[in-house]
Structure formats: C-alpha cells, structure tokens
Amino acid sequence: MSLADSVLAVNDDLPIRTDKPVHSGKVRSVYWLTEADSRRLINEKQYPVPEDTPLAIMVISDRISAFDCIFHGEQDLQGIPGKGAALNSISNHWFNCFAEQGLADSHILDVPHPLVWIVQKARPVKVEAICRQYITGSMWRAYEKGEREFCGIRLPEGLTKNQKLPELLITPSTKGILTDISGVPEQDDVNISRKNIEDNFEAFGFESKSDIDLYEKLLKEGFDLISDKLAQLDQIFVDTKFEFGYVIAKNGRSKLIYMDEVGTPDSSRIWDGTSYRNGRVVENSKESFRQMLLSHFPDPDILLNKKRMPEREALARNNALPLKSMMDVSKTYLDIASKAVGTQIKVPEHPKDEIIKILRSEYQLIV
Template identity: 65%
Template sequence: MTSYKVLDVNDDLPIRTKGKVHSGKVRSVYWLTDADSKRLINEKGYNVPADTELAIMVISDRISAFDCIWQGENGLNGVPGKGIALNSVAAHWFNMFNEAGLAGNHIVDIPHPYVWIVRKASTVKVEAIARQYITGSMWRDYAKGVRDFCGINLPEGLTANQKLDKVLITPSTKGIITGVADIPPVDDVNITRSNITNNLSVFNFRTADDVAQYEKLLVEGFELISGELAKLGQIFVDTKFEFGYVEDINGAEQLIYIDEVGTPDSSRIWDEASYKDGKIVENSKEGFRQLLINNVPESDVLLNKDRMDEREQLAKDYILPESVMLEVSNTYVGIASKIVGKEIVIPADPRQEVIAILDADYGLIIK
C-alpha cells in the first residue's frame, strides 16, 4: 500500500476568507478579506494596485477526465504529485512568457508548490484552444466527414495524428452563453471567430482589437512552448489557454493569461521519437483518458454527452487500481521534471505544509 498522502480535498483549509470557497474540478479559490489583500500587497510589495482583490488558489491532486473526478483504491483519491507538477509547469511557462514580453498573468506569489496567490481578473468567456495536429475529438469528427471546425475548413485527405500546416485556433465557450441565436446555451460549445466579434460584450471582450490580441497571445504562447518542448524531444500537440483583464499599477487595463498554461492537464504532449516511429506515447492526461476508454465496461458512456448521468455514476463506482494512479503520477511528475529542469519532489504531507506556510509567513490561518 502506498505511503503517499495526496491533497484530494482542498476546499476545507482554515484560511480566513470573505464569502464561500469556490471549488472547481482541480483547484479551489479562497478570496481573501479586503484587509488581508491590502496587508499582503503592502507587506510583500506586490506590483499591483493597492485595492486589488487577492485569492489563495490551492491545487489538488484530484484527477478529472470526461468532466468527472476519478478515484483509486486504498483511499488514493488523487494522483501523487499531480498538483505540484501542474503548478510548477504553468509557473515555468508564465515566467518564460514574461521574459519573452508576451503578457502578464494572474499569479502574484507562490507561497508553496501547491499554492498560488492570484489577483482577481475579469474573465474572458472563451476557452482559447490551439491545435497543430489533427487528433482526439477533431479527428473523430473529421473521420465522420466534418470539414468545418470553428469556421475553419480543413482539406480532404488528412490522416489521424497528422501535423497541420499551421496552428489552428478553435475556440469554445467558457461557461454557458445565452442570448446568441447560433450558440446553444450549454458549456464548452465550439464557436467561430465571428461569433465572438459579433458579440463582444457577451464574451466579455472590450474591443475587436482585443480578440486579435488574444489570438496573438495564444499563438505566440503556443509557439514558445512548442519550441521549448522540441528541445526536450517532446511535441506540443494542442492546448487550452484562458484570458482575463486586470488593471496594472497605473490603473490601465491589460489582457493577461489566467488559469494555467501548457500543463499535462490542459495540453496534449507526445514523445517525439515515438511519433516518428509511428506510435503515440502520451505525456499528458490524454494517456489517462485513453486508459479509461479502453478499460471501462462501455466507452460510449465516456464519449456521449447525452449519457452524463450514467458517466457520473460510473466515476463514483469505478475504483482504479493503485498501480494505475502511480503510473499516472510517473507521467505527470516525469514530464514536469523535464520541463522545469529539476526533479519534482512530492511532499510527504502537502496539506499540513500548506497550512503551516500560510500561517507562519502570511498570517492567513484561522486559529
């Protein structure tokens, strides 16, 4: 039985907050009181306006796939080291984006490998997706005869996993968009560029120029990561970025990167040598997704959105072997260590470490 302690529950830490903790599939966000935000900006010298709202963002080791959380045997309800791997990779790329002069991001401090202090952003309601290879859902649709993807027409004769001539931008909705005739009111719907430019305020864009700016930042970020991964013998296949607006220290509004970038959760990463040999070796969550597809009793439950109730029940009942969770851990920690250039060390007890640091160094723990 493994000795790892995973951080699977991350929304019940004794952090002083205002309002409820917002818990997503992987991260939980604790909005700090106005007094604590002001105090930390002053004490730590954060380069943000004095009235900026700050939050503690705690990543978990939970693993989600097909919009469900999956669990392992022996109480291993997460992947050891997954949280630290994701945070380390995203912070690494954010730093490189800064150095390359692309755009800023929402992180103002990293107290612990599982924790970011982030600033509040006005979120753009677009999942910014970039692809350089035809694979996954895009290939499945193409094989069925679909040629129009988010207003982009693909040529005949493409083959599975083929590299495309250029990086394609294939956006989808972030959250439910209402009041737009040709966009159904459900989450994660593919949209076109003209859907966005014709409904700027619906997607929370200020101007049409900002749509061009997000596309520029998406492609530049994609190409930077792709070039760096190529040095490591890895292929950057596709990815999802998110964007939002913040005010800089002078009060001017900026479009920045938010959420995470270039991680094994938000991207497909392939081993280059294997690809050249005609095989796909995944160094990202896609490997876990394929494992589930190949092992659950009926894969259509995972792939068919109309069977979501069955899928959620399956995820509750389906307990993965510990060996699988540790294999996934090796994938995440392995690729993250390569990217950041040093071995990722899995903490013995991440929860207690986080509480201790937020208490001693930040004064945010309720006694």
C-alpha cells in the same frame, strides 16, 4: 508516510481567513481574502498591483477528473500523487517564460507552496482559447465523419489521423453559458468562430475589438514558445487550451493577461517525439489516463455516451482503479513537469499541514 497522505484530495476546507464562500472547481479551490488582508499583503510583499486589488489564495488538488467524473484508486488514493505540484510548476514556469519574453503577464503574484498560488482578481474572457497543431481527438473524429469546417476554418481533403496540420489552428469555444448571442447555442464549451467573437466582442468579455487580435497574437506566441522549448526535449506540443482575462495594472489601467493554467498535461496533449516518428503515439498528458479508462472498463460507451451519465458517475464512484494505473499517471505528470521546468518536482509529503504552516507563519492568513 502513507501514499494516501501525500495526496491533497479535499482542498476547500483549509482554515484560510475569508469573508466569502470558497469556490471549488474540478481541480482548484479559490479563497478570496478579506480587503484588510489583501491590502496588508500588497504592502508587505510589494506586489506590483494597486493597493485596493482583491487577492485570492488558489489551492490546487491532486484530484483527477476525466469524462466529467472524479476517479479514485486502490489504497484509498483519492487523487494522483504529485499531480497538483506538477501542474502548478509547469504553469508557473510557462507564465514566467511568457513574461520574460515580453508577451503578457499572468494573474499569479506569489507561490507560497508547490500547491498554492496567490493571485490577483481577474475578469475572465469568456472564450476557451484552443490551439491545434495536429489533427487528433475530437477534431479527427468529426473530420473522419465528413466534417470539414471547424470554427469558421475549412480544412483540406486527405488529412490522416494524427497528421501535422498545414498551419496552427485557433478553434475557440465558449467558456460558460452565454445567452442571446446570434448563432451561438446557449451551452458551455460549444465551438465558435472568430466572426462570432468579433460581432459580439463585449458579450465575450473583450474590452475592444482590437483585443481579439491581441488575444490571438498572445495565443500563437505562447503556443510557439512552449512548442519550441518542448521540441528541444523531443516532446511534441499537439494542442492546448489557454484562458485570458483582464486585470488592473499598477498604473491603474486595464490589461489583458494569461490566466488559469497553461501548457499542462491537463490542458494539453503532449506526444513523445521518438515514438511519433516511429509511427506510434505515446501520450505524456491526461489523454493517457482517458485511454486507460476506456480500455479498463468492459463497456467504454458508458464513458463516451452523455446519455449514460448516471452509469458513468456510478462507475467512477464504485470502482477503485488499480494502484499501478494511478502511479503510471503520477509518473507521466512528474516526468513531463521535470523535463519542462528543468528540475525534479518534489511531491509534498503532508500537503495540507505544510500549506497551513506556511500560510500561518509567513502570511498570517490562518484563522
């Protein structure tokens, strides 16, 4: 087996039976099942959802993106070995922990393969729910320039880089481009306040104003659960992004759930505890990859300056990153996943063949 064979880079060309276009994002591809297949699987597998619930196969890739570009490495590595399996295992683990603690369910119904979820259709809330326990990254850069108000929250004077904040902060941003909302720019990923959401809760996809309290409660409780469990491994949960949505429960009622991914190195910053106490930040998340890129290329402004996007895209397209750098990222993802989940993460050897085989034999979903 070559190293490149273990990487699932293209994940939108699987022969999964569907009557709708395949949606492919930066990392995951979604295959909506036919109504007949959805009903059949709900019945055969006894999924706890109404029998007419639309289902999808969600396939995660090993691609790695940073600064809005997809990067590749030497030896034809079109992604990071084990990255997809690490992300899926972490998310699935935390989603299960949330459900066991009675917080809320997720959209996942089944895990046929380390790179595959079967999910129920959810209507996403149009809020990127971001929690911050330390001041770092973009918040620190803005604070250093004199900004003190973030998403309607005023920070005190005298904070220092990477310091623990006085309290856990919720700093939401928009998910997608929302129009005709007073005080909210029509652009993706723009900071918003709780008052913005309260005044326009329906436009943000909430079914009631009281669900804003529920989303904040689930966000804080989910963050605290992950933070406490990682602390037992001497890992610091610095900040993260959650996403929420609504599904129809078995009883026919709508309910708010966790969705997308949670607590992963892609959606969170995680620091090594020992290093932090010794005055040094060691990233156990994708931030380490971003920092590597900034030091690897002679002109880091290309990666940071949105006005130089064509140069940035050419940089990613025309430069194979060193194999060692790619494997360092692989080790970071697999190590933190193994610690969080409590078992060694196995890297699929021939992921595409494995996925097709199991979806054919056990789910009858291959054309």
